[in-house]
Amino acid sequence: MTASTTGLTAPPELVQLLTPEGERIEHPDYKIDLTAEEVKALYRDLVLVRRIDLEAVALQRQGELGLWASLLGQEAAQVGSGRALTDVDMAFPTYREHGVAWCRGVDPINLLGLFRGVNHGGWDPAEHNFHLYSIVIGTQTLHAVGYAMGIQRDGAEAATIVYFGDGATSQGDVNEAFIWASVFNAPVVFFCQNNQWAISEPLEKQSRIPLYKRASGFGFPGVRVDGNDVFACLAVTRKALADARAGQGPTMVEAFTYRMGAHTTSDDPTRYRVADELEAWKLKDPIERVKAYLFRGELADQEFFDKVEAEADALGKELRRSCLALPDPAPEALFDHVYAEPHALMADEREQYLSYLAGFER
Amino acid sequence: MTASTTGLTAPPELVQLLTPEGERIEHPDYKIDLTAEEVKALYRDLVLVRRIDLEAVALQRQGELGLWASLLGQEAAQVGSGRALTDVDMAFPTYREHGVAWCRGVDPINLLGLFRGVNHGGWDPAEHNFHLYSIVIGTQTLHAVGYAMGIQRDGAEAATIVYFGDGATSQGDVNEAFIWASVFNAPVVFFCQNNQWAISEPLEKQSRIPLYKRASGFGFPGVRVDGNDVFACLAVTRKALADARAGQGPTMVEAFTYRMGAHTTSDDPTRYRVADELEAWKLKDPIERVKAYLFRGELADQEFFDKVEAEADALGKELRRSCLALPDPAPEALFDHVYAEPHALMADEREQYLSYLAGFER
């Protein structure tokens, strides 16, 4: 297996609208017209999302979070696809879609709560049409397809997007999701962030051909987009969502990107990958190219960049404050919400444990 | 979903070497040169295999078997692929590969034993390089890939073939098997008998494109062969096995055929499919076309056909006799072979139950 067969070198089929140098290029199938304000808004998203991530990593280092899965390097894939969603669309994330959560309006403190261990998620998926994080790899792809089948039954004009990684493409569930989506022509976009690694395993362990080609085996379109190009991610996802809403069924989007950090804060990537690779990808940074584009076209001035920076600082600070203020759950929370309706065993165990605890107070 | 998108009408991509009328045609990629003796041997296989099947159906009707899964209509797919195997190759069947079992030299009484309920299989997979039947759909595809990985590690020049149905292609396991085979370039042939039905569900419930195209999504070749054409099945499988043995990795073969009977003897197909379909497929009978070919080319005379018929009669009779003679297992067989090594609980339960039974004799 050589790097080129799995497309580790950028292949010609990659949809790119903004070069790493910040140059705007056109693609015949994916047109996009963004005002300066829109580009600036995307830039702001990218910066704030990265800041949330950095702050969380720092909080983990300081023992305030049990774990964190960093999105560093994947901001454009997440913000581009996240901003392509309309209010009525539904998103199903993995455990790394902090940028999508941001776009959906989910307060990042919710994400920190999960990684701090105060709950397993706990936000209301319906409030922002952003489902809970899924840790068991691939499971959420089927949920997304089922949800999309519900959209069909409602006769609604909406779509579903589901996120998963390159590693996840090997799971049976993900392939079953492809089958169901295609058989039922469900309005779902399969958004695969190919960040080249599944913990320590390179893409070659999951596929011998580029991942976006998987879709063809199931009879729906697959497209590879530069995952570090927020314009391209936005345009490609928008089109896929529009197709889905219009009854044209599923699309698979492979966002070709790179996991710049460790898999999670528990991981040590020096054991399995070389620094060179990282250096090469640094040149493709998703934020720098938007900044260069804004500069180049004189669409933003220093004041704008400073303002965003200040906003990021404030956001980081506020996040830290609210993280430290997160209360530990009370012991009786153990027994809450396991069932929607009264449950005899739950009631028994709850009562017994609370009276046991009360014994210590006496 | 229309019939033509799933290829219910014979599509041009179908590899065919012998027409339903018994005319020999050539295919640029699949050459085959068969002597009259070889063709006669194939004819004999087809007839005997059908006879085994018919006898088993009759035995089930008479209450001698609990169930039977008929291969009627799929004889060519099974004999063609089965005869493509060499001694060193290994086959992993579903529950319907009686024809492959025949080609591997497995005494059909073994199959009847399973459906009679005297055991769950029980033959020695290594003796004829024919694995046990698998009832849980799709599981055997992973076993086959693992076995093929073992062949690689042994440095052996051999291949594995695994059988599964059109319905099975929807299972996660089958798709995982595709991934593993492709990633490890394992010497395995995925032989899908698309008999158009998974119990009552037509192919449209499993795929919206022809099944052989699934392979392309995983980066290996897929080919559709006329599953009622024993020459084509032989030629296509032979090539796929040779490729596998030569280190070229997996191939998927879709044998396009039709389940002429009920799913099993428990099924009632009149509830879900129309007679017309059956009539159309009757014209494509896998045995008739070989017979026509032999006649047309004057490769066999009536004496030959009579001899085969007589052999079939004898085989059926012998099978019936040995089926009726199958002894019921003794109660202590319950506890045998569950573990390879001594097991305390097994010994306890065995002893207790046998002494309980002994109580009745007193």
Added chain:
Amino acid sequence: MTVLTLAKALNEGLRAAMDADPKVLIMGEDVGKLGGVFRVTDGLQKDFGEDRVIDTPLAESGIIGTAIGLAIRGYRPVCEIQFDGFVFPAADQIITQLAKMPLRSLGKLKLPVVVRIPCGGGIGAVEHHSESPEAYFTHTAGLRVVACSNPVDAYTMIQDAVRSDDPIVFFEPKRRYWDKADVELGAPGLPLGKAKVVRTGNDVTLLAYGPMVKTCLESAAAAEDDGRSVEVIDLRSLSPLDMGVITESVNRTGRCVVVHEAPVFTGLGGELAARISEACFFRLESPVLRVGGFSTPYPPSRLEDHYLPDLDRVLDAVDRVLAY
């Protein structure tokens, strides 16, 4: 009152549930035109359409996984697993997702998914078609597990299950599908979580569910001929257990035998024995005995009469508890 088989009672119950709530869906392999291999969904696709009675691809993980998605969207899917032995490809979606997602959401999500599983042996079937996997699910917190044993319960329990906002694994005793009883259509039944004393007695309590209730009733009748008064309780709910009814009975009889088809080892009988031994410690005159499947895979059908608890094995256990 209408005389219905258990299978038909389920069919009528499902029909009533679909009539009552347009969000109720049925999904599974062959549930449409064929009406399921046991005909439990017979005629429903014809009457409610392909959008509500969905023939699915052949993939159990897909069935449960998409049912979860449909439930998130507000639907109430009733999934059919074709046979007990084929639930395992769906184990991950049931155990890590269906059971745990409501807690994950801190109650913001309800997953009213019913997983119907025809279960148990005694029908002369090939491998994987005769199993009793209930303990895998009773051990899975977040699920409710119930088992019906007769047409009357089948009719109301399936409706109650569909109405419940919790995910429910619903076991149907396949060898009792053709048992008949008078069912009052439209009438409510005993609530889903309740056990039922189906025969009263004073000497021994038999605990059973699903297919073994009938076996235990027959055993109790036979025991009566020997002058033994045997009480039989149909658990109906396997998780949670209705411990009140159980302990009241065992405290009275002082002796208890649990009967199920599943292997005894780490089965539900162990849980019952442990709980009863604790709750009725001072009243038990003998240990709680268990009659069940052996610790072997379900055997080939020619051996199943040995494997399955039957009248004699139940009576033998009754003798043994009485001998203490």
Added chain:
Amino acid sequence: MTVLTLAKALNEGLRAAMDADPKVLIMGEDVGKLGGVFRVTDGLQKDFGEDRVIDTPLAESGIIGTAIGLAIRGYRPVCEIQFDGFVFPAADQIITQLAKMPLRSLGKLKLPVVVRIPCGGGIGAVEHHSESPEAYFTHTAGLRVVACSNPVDAYTMIQDAVRSDDPIVFFEPKRRYWDKADVELGAPGLPLGKAKVVRTGNDVTLLAYGPMVKTCLESAAAAEDDGRSVEVIDLRSLSPLDMGVITESVNRTGRCVVVHEAPVFTGLGGELAARISEACFFRLESPVLRVGGFSTPYPPSRLEDHYLPDLDRVLDAVDRVLAY
């Protein structure tokens, strides 16, 4: 003697097994260069090559399914499931294939596959990383299930497991991976199926395995300060159970508490309680009590100290059995 952590003892045990038999393979996610997320396979790929230490695609069903195929071909695969909560996608291959295929073949096939599962909580992890799924496997006939609790056992038990011709689910107490002990490399240990009395006592028997052995030993030490003599048994083998050692002890002490992290409901503790209640009926002075996880999904880590049995909850149960 060498001082080794439990993780390193497993690593040395695996190394010895691979040295001893070229058919032994290791397969799983990240087991190669990374050496597994807990470093149990550290350095093995470097020394034995990629053909014997296989980084697999991310698919647990695939791992077990292909391991079965390799075993059919004569190999002895040791599979790593990265975390307890991720074994469920492989449930079908383990339960319907690995456990049942030897019987299906009437003994003609042996499947010497070891499924290693780091298990249990107490490490402050996110969801699915702290579970104790052993009861799903002890309820599955055809499997052996073992759990190591310390470096010495870890070293010999993993070798014995690899040598066994039966499929084995091998639980490793992840929060004890860094516990150290003197291990004699090359020396054999207590046979795989044997339980071990790890502390003798007369008043109460504590039964535990895996991570809870240490907790029970600490509880026993604390109880001694209160003048209570507590015996602790490390089960080591969960299926089958070494009932001889267990009943000998409980017949002597007359009281028993079972401790495990898994939810109590239909857990292994129920099986133990049921068996002991029967085997020691006339000697038991109190019911067998169980201390374990609640009947809830494993909670978020900020609640795990409440969920997991600890010294106080074990002592409370000791008090309660002694109060009878």
